[in-house]
Amino acid sequence: MNRTPLAAAAAAVLALALSACSTGTSGPASGASDAGASSGTDTSAFPVTITHAYGDTVVSKPPTRVATLGWSDQDFAxxxxxxxxxxxxxxxxxxxxxxxxxxxxxxxxLGAAEPTRYDDADGAPLEEIAKLAPDLILATNSGVTKEEYAKLSKIAPVVAYPGAAWGTPWQTSLEMVSKALGREKQAPAVLKATEDSIKAAATKYPQTRDKTFIFGAMSPTDSSKIDYYTPLDNRPRLLVDLGMKNAPVVESLTKGSTEFYQTISAEQASTLESDVFITYTESDADMAKFRKDPLLGQVPALKTGGYVAATNKTDSLGMSAPSPLSIPWAMEKFVPTVAAALDRAAPSHPNQ
Structure with missing residues (x-):
């Protein structure tokens, strides 16, 4: 994955980066890979045309060998x-x-086989994907460039993202992927199950309702700045789905922006007012350092205790790459840390 969460951006300064199976359509536990009505694919739907940032892609027949790029397309499929x-x-x-x-x-x-895993740190791994002889490449939430798209399209039809790279809402990815796979009939049930997991978390943790948040990243080796995600990023989007709100200061700073994250000087830390501040960290010791820092420590939520030090990368990934598979995990593992932060801060905010 070459778009590591922003913590790995802060961790770039931390020394991290910001950065031939035959599975196909799964059938019974035997691992059957043929696509068709018996396996849930609507063969009558084809050909289908899907519009995305690089034009229109026609999928002429039910795909049986699907390759994916980006963080979450494999989950949707x-x-x-x-x-x-x-x-x-x-x-x-x-x-x-x-x-x-x-x-x-x-x-x-599903009783299906493991996929071949390839590294996209240096861009789309064209040769490795070509060796798999896919008949469809899904990249609805990826960073595939126009040049890569052109090359990948010579291998198989490619369904790229509809707007900004890495910025596709999970609901949109589900719609696009289900259409490309001829599985639009299954999509509503998948959508409902995912939304139900979000509603269940909202009910279990009512203290999150209407609370404001900032989802960002601080670096223990560079206290001069604070990075934060904009409302266009999928992390804030998922918290909004939960019933929370982007902090007004973030809404103001990012108005008209097309970027998924921005940076603010640590000298302006005191302006980052929110009920909860979430930051990726490598360890609990990092948060202790942030709170003691004369500049970073001025973030209001760090003073009230309304902060989340996200040290568990797997749980954080559930938020970073939201999908019908990862969202229930995030609701169970990550949301409780947000609720706990709000509970800690509550005594300092008696009117909340």
């Missing part, structure tokens, strides 16, 4: 019952298999 033959290595927050626990659990439930 799998959630719809299609196991990719190839997917990007999950190097930030991933497990020993360079995968995620939510992907592995779903794959096991």
């Amino acid at each position: 799998l959630a719809l019952g299609v196991a990719p033959v190839g997917a990007v290595k999950v190097t930030w927050g991933g497990n020993a298999k360079l995968s995620t626990p939510w992907y592995d659990a779903k794959l096991a439930s």
